[in-house]
Amino acid sequence: MGELSDDQLVSAFKALGHPTRLAILGWLKDGNSFPPQDQPADEVGVCLKHIQARANVSQSTASQFMATLQRADLVICTRIGQFSHYRRNEQTIAKLGEAIGADV
C-alpha cells in the first residue's frame, strides 16, 4: 500500500477541482440514493445514466467526467453487459486525505 506520487496527487486534485465532479464523488457515497437498477449499486456501483441524469449534463460530458475521475483513480468502473457502473475508490480517497498534512 504505497503512497500517492506527486503526479497522482496533482491529477486527483485536478479532478476534484470542478464543482460537478466533486459533487458526483459525494453522491456516490450513497449509491442507493439513485434510481433502482439491475445490479445493486452499493456492490457494483452506479450506472452512468443515473449519474448523467442527476448531474444534468449530456451523455458525452458525463462519460468524460467519469473518465477523468477514473484516470485519477478516484472511482472504479465495473462494466456489466452494456452498463458501466461507477463506485468510489475509497482506498485512493483515504490516501488523499492522509497525503494532506503529510506531503501537502
Place this chain on the structure above:
Amino acid sequence: MGELSDDQLVSAFKALGHPTRLAILGWLKDGNSFPPQDQPADEVGVCLKHIQARANVSQSTASQFMATLQRADLVICTRIGQFSHYRRNEQTIAKLGEAIGADV
C-alpha cells in the same frame, strides 16, 4: 470554526492541481530551508523572491501562483516593507484534510 463550503473546496483543489503550486505548499512546511532573510521565516513566512528562485519561474508567475494559493486560503501573506512573506494556512489545510472522507 466552520467547515469549508463547496466553492472553497473546489478552489482549493484547483489551486493544488498544479505541480508547482503543490510543491510550493510542501516547501513552506520548512521555512528555514530557504535562504536567510531579515524576518524569521517560521514566524512571518518566506519572501516571494526565495519561492520564485526555488520554483525557477519568472517573478510575475511566482506572484500569480501565490495569489492563487492565497485566494484559495491555503497561504497567508504578510507584507513587511517591500517584502511579501507567505506562510501556510494550516487551519484551511487541516479542514481540507477533514473534508476528504466527510464531504468528499
Place this chain on the structure above:
DNA sequence: TCGTGACATCGCGATATTACGATTTAGCGC
C-alpha cells in the same frame, strides 16, 4: 442479422489557464 440502447470517443467552438515580459505601484536609503 437487424435494430435498439448504453457508453466511449471524436471534432469542434467557446472559454479558462499558463507563463512570460513590460509596466505600474510602493517602500527604502541616500
Place this chain on the structure above:
DNA sequence: GCGCTAAATCGTAATATCGCGATGTCACGA
C-alpha cells in the same frame, strides 16, 4: 526629491479544459 528594489498587475500568445453533438463500438433481444 532620486534611484533602486520588491512585488502586483497588465497585455499577450500558447496551451488546456469544457461541454456539446455526431459518430463509433459493443451488448443485447427479436
